[in-house]
Amino acid sequence: MDQKRKDSASRSRRRFLTDSTAIIGGAVAAAAAPAGALADDKAPSNGNLPPNVPEWMKAPGADVGSQPYGTPSPFEKNVIRNIPKNQPQYTSSASRTPIQDLDGIITPNGLFYERHHGGIPEIDPAQHRLMIHGLVDKPLVLTVEDVRRFPSQSRIHFLECSGNPSYTAMKGKTASDLVGLVSCGEWTGVPLKILLQEAGIKPGAKWVIAEGADAAAMTRSIPIEKCLDDAMIVYSQNGERLRPAQGYPLRVFLPGFEGNMNIKWVRRLHITDEPVYSREETSKYTDLLPSGKARQFTFYMEAKSIITRPSGTQKIEKGFNEITGIAWSGHGKIAKVDVSVDGGKSWKAATLQEPVLTRALTRFRLPWTWDGSPVVIMSRATDETGYVQPSFEELTKPRGLNSFYHNNAIMRWQIAANGEVTNGNA
Amino acid sequence: MDQKRKDSASRSRRRFLTDSTAIIGGAVAAAAAPAGALADDKAPSNGNLPPNVPEWMKAPGADVGSQPYGTPSPFEKNVIRNIPKNQPQYTSSASRTPIQDLDGIITPNGLFYERHHGGIPEIDPAQHRLMIHGLVDKPLVLTVEDVRRFPSQSRIHFLECSGNPSYTAMKGKTASDLVGLVSCGEWTGVPLKILLQEAGIKPGAKWVIAEGADAAAMTRSIPIEKCLDDAMIVYSQNGERLRPAQGYPLRVFLPGFEGNMNIKWVRRLHITDEPVYSREETSKYTDLLPSGKARQFTFYMEAKSIITRPSGTQKIEKGFNEITGIAWSGHGKIAKVDVSVDGGKSWKAATLQEPVLTRALTRFRLPWTWDGSPVVIMSRATDETGYVQPSFEELTKPRGLNSFYHNNAIMRWQIAANGEVTNGNA
Numbered sequence: 045m046d047q048k049r050k051d052s053a054s055r056s057r058r059r060f061l062t063d064s065t066a067i068i069g070g071a072v073a074a075a076a077a078p079a080g081a082l083a084d085d086k087a088p089s090n091g092n093l094p095p096n097v098p099e100w101m102k103a104p105g106a107d108v109g110s111q112p113y114g115t116p117s118p119f120e121k122n123v124i125r126n127i128p129k130n131q132p133q134y135t136s137s138a139s140r141t142p143i144q145d146l147d148g149i150i151t152p153n154g155l156f157y158e159r160h161h162g163g164i165p166e167i168d169p170a171q172h173r174l175m176i177h178g179l180v181d182k183p184l185v186l187t188v189e190d191v192r193r194f195p196s197q198s199r200i201h202f203l204e205c206s207g208n209p210s211y212t213a214m215k216g217k218t219a220s221d222l223v224g225l226v227s228c229g230e231w232t233g234v235p236l237k238i239l240l241q242e243a244g245i246k247p248g249a250k251w252v253i254a255e256g257a258d259a260a261a262m263t264r265s266i267p268i269e270k271c272l273d274d275a276m277i278v279y280s281q282n283g284e285r286l287r288p289a290q291g292y293p294l295r296v297f298l299p300g301f302e303g304n305m306n307i308k309w310v311r312r313l314h315i316t317d318e319p320v321y322s323r324e325e326t327s328k329y330t331d332l333l334p335s336g337k338a339r340q341f342t343f344y345m346e347a348k349s350i351i352t353r354p355s356g357t358q359k360i361e362k363g364f365n366e367i368t369g370i371a372w373s374g375h376g377k378i379a380k381v382d383v384s385v386d387g388g389k390s391w392k393a394a395t396l397q398e399p400v401l402t403r404a405l406t407r408f409r410l411p412w413t414w415d416g417s418p419v420v421i422m423s424r425a426t427d428e429t430g431y432v433q434p435s436f437e438e439l440t441k442p443r444g445l446n447s448f449y450h451n452n453a454i455m456r457w458q459i460a461a462n463g464e465v466t467n468g469n470a
Numbered sequence: 471m472d473q474k475r476k477d478s479a480s481r482s483r484r485r486f487l488t489d490s491t492a493i494i495g496g497a498v499a500a501a502a503a504p505a506g507a508l509a510d511d512k513a514p515s516n517g518n519l520p521p522n523v524p525e526w527m528k529a530p531g532a533d534v535g536s537q538p539y540g541t542p543s544p545f546e547k548n549v550i551r552n553i554p555k556n557q558p559q560y561t562s563s564a565s566r567t568p569i570q571d572l573d574g575i576i577t578p579n580g581l582f583y584e585r586h587h588g589g590i591p592e593i594d595p596a597q598h599r600l601m602i603h604g605l606v607d608k609p610l611v612l613t614v615e616d617v618r619r620f621p622s623q624s625r626i627h628f629l630e631c632s633g634n635p636s637y638t639a640m641k642g643k644t645a646s647d648l649v650g651l652v653s654c655g656e657w658t659g660v661p662l663k664i665l666l667q668e669a670g671i672k673p674g675a676k677w678v679i680a681e682g683a684d685a686a687a688m689t690r691s692i693p694i695e696k697c698l699d700d701a702m703i704v705y706s707q708n709g710e711r712l713r714p715a716q717g718y719p720l721r722v723f724l725p726g727f728e729g730n731m732n733i734k735w736v737r738r739l740h741i742t743d744e745p746v747y748s749r750e751e752t753s754k755y756t757d758l759l760p761s762g763k764a765r766q767f768t769f770y771m772e773a774k775s776i777i778t779r780p781s782g783t784q785k786i787e788k789g790f791n792e793i794t795g796i797a798w799s800g801h802g803k804i805a806k807v808d809v810s811v812d813g814g815k816s817w818k819a820a821t822l823q824e825p826v827l828t829r830a831l832t833r834f835r836l837p838w839t840w841d842g843s844p845v846v847i848m849s850r851a852t853d854e855t856g857y858v859q860p861s862f863e864e865l866t867k868p869r870g871l872n873s874f875y876h877n878n879a880i881m882r883w884q885i886a887a888n889g890e891v892t893n894g895n896a
Contacts, residue, residue, distance in 0.1 A: 146709040
């Protein structure tokens with residue numbers, strides 16, 4: 045067949061190729077080789093390769109537009125949000141992104157992690173309002189369409205829950221069980237600075253109290269400096285409008301700050317001279333130290349990384365394996381990710397996928413040949429400020445073990461002689 | 471209430487703030503202000519703003535994880551693929567991305583444009599094989615898992631049908647009707663170069679004939695230079711596995727080349743010394759010139775742009791409007807987008823959203839104040855090679871009007887005195 049095809053191709057060239065710049069005579073073009081010339085039943089001449097014409101080539105497939113809004117292949121039905129089992133209720137709960145099943149840095153909207161405190165409201169955008177008031181010259185009540193008329197901006201940033209993972213969750217089975225409360229997308233909206241300028245900030249304004257339109261009326265205090273820097277009021281996520289679970293139709297977005305402060309379904313921005321001390325910045329989202337005092341207003345998510353492949357519940361084979369994972373920092377760009385394949389004795393710099401973006405997931409990769417002996421693998425991120433992701437011991441030495449949030453410790457995977465990967469945290 | 475809240479906040483500060491570094495006593499933190507402190511029924515003190523506590527704040531919303539794989543808000547139900555009406559069949563047809571409804575540069579997977587010639591096959595990845603044969607030292611038959619073991623790469627690139635739009639489609643109503651056969655995503659896969667090196671290319675190899683596992687056995691010839699440059703065999707799109715309509719489980723990806731060559735559901739790569747002259751590179755996907763000859767192997771998608779807001783069927787109001795749209799070039803990065811709001815008499819440089827990526831959509835924006843008089847607006851892209859997007863007249867002068875593909879002409883929108891936007895192409 046190969047010879048036959050070659051002859052056919054030669055004939056084609058003689059028939060159709062009229063000059064060296066690959067211009068063909070249009071009139072005879074319709075007589076060219078039919079589609080599917082290669083879809084024959086014969087093996088190619090070099091090697092006994094199975095042509096293996098599968099069933100799905102023998103009849104037309106599904107119609108164009110049979111899914112006006114597309115969904116994944118049925119064969120990917122297990123790639124879903126990681127939802128904790130046997131919770132007493134799911135109104136205030138979380139689901140995790142299946143990071144071990146994903147590639148690259150963009151999280152598809154259907155798999156964004158969730159953390160809600162009063163369930164997901166279904167909001168009619170035509171009825172929704174954003175009020176800006178307090179220490180302003182001109183209080184504003186804006187519709188969603190009003191917000192969309194202001195100058196816009198699009199930025200790729202991660203979003204992460206500050207309890208990712210809690211100290212007690214360090215024994216999770218999968219990468220998602222451990223740090224699946226992180227996702228990354230392209231966010232489009234209005235710089236918050238522009239809206240505040242529109243209202244006119246009065247002297248003495250130091251905080252913006254943001255309130256969500258959910259049943260929890262989630263409320264957090266944001267320093268005015270962040271609001272005048274890179275904060276946004278966002279309406280789109282990966283091109284389309286925000287998903288309901290992500291704050292449709294409007295949310296606060298604070299690049300690099302803990303997820304809870306990025307108020308979803310935002311309905312009110314109250315400009316004040318002091319924070320409101322809401323539940324989520326006093327009894328929750330603070331870190332109890334050994335001294336009995338608590339760290340409060342711990343805005344930034346520090347540098348973190350995790351190997352997503354190979355990772356827990358996966359199985360590898362001897363020989364070549366690419367080690368890959370994600371790294372991120374609330375303080376800016378990832379500068380370096382080191383990987384160890386000997387339990388932390390030695391480290392090797394991984395390759396970072398370009399472009400490395402500020403406050404975005406960064407994909408890292410390291411080629412590796414596994415000899416079949418049991419090993420512990422781990423990654424360690426360094427951000428552009430020079431900050432290095434700590435071990436759990438380094439992290440908890442000053443902070444103690446009473447804390448819950450802001451655990452950015454190095455995560456370890458144990459690979460057994462049979463290739464099975466399990467949690468390797470102590 | 472404002473005063474009341476201020477008093478309460480002051481009390482909070484007195485009660486909880488123990489030093490200037492914002493450390494609070496952990497033991498008493500649990501007694502802090504309850505969530506929803508701002509969700510009262512009273513108007514704020516400055517201005518008679520409606521507090522307008524909506525229904526959806528008065529009862530818990532949907533459970534976390536109620537959508538294991540999330541979907542858009544029901545209020546966005548009209549943001550779907552743009553499917554042509556009254557086609558004789560939809561096995562070989564196209565659907566368009568609703569670009570006028572999208573922001574940023576990432577197209578969500580559910581809204582990627584489609585162009586199929588034999589419908590969408592439903593492929594079991596465990597049964598799928600990729601064969602590499604022909605002018606190689608060692609023919610290969612790879613499983614999907616084999617392909618995933620090779621070193622990987624992630625890149626954000628656009629994908630565009632070469633008939634976007636056909637010359638006769640220049641009277642479409644919406645931006646999607648005109649150039650909605652373009653989408654952009656983050657693609658992850660193996661550099662094709664690595665797979666070809668694995669097989670070992672023999673001297674004389676000049677083309678790679680790629681064949682899809684669909685009922686059309688879509689077959690195209692790719693120059694070996696592209697295959698050894700930035701071509702990929704892709705398995706993931708925006709983080710998750712390829713959607714069936716995008717080639718699940720494996721597709722060819724050729725950054726900047728016309729969509730049809732990016733063979734979906736790829737099952738075979740035949741390395742040859744000459745092209746196969748399949749139907750889609752002879753009778754189709756060639757450009758018939760006035761001379762009767764046709765341009766063939768017109769791989770690259772040239773620089774193009776379109777204003778997506780304001781655009782056809784939208785309506786604007788007097789005063790400030792942000793003009794925004796997308797630009798892209800198969801030859802590299804977009805260097806500049808000029809916008810005219812006076813029918814092409816004068817042009818002003820738009821702002822390009824960073825990062826500007828090679829062979830990716832680039833979002834451009836221009837602030838504009840509309841005085842209410844009828845105008846024609848349009849955009850004109852220049853890429854990093856210096857190539858400037860032509861007017862339809864400039865494009866068709868050498869090429870004539872018999873062609874169908876590779877129309878990258880400037881698109882015009884007419885804005886009437888009442889703010890209604892319609893197609894302004896001649």
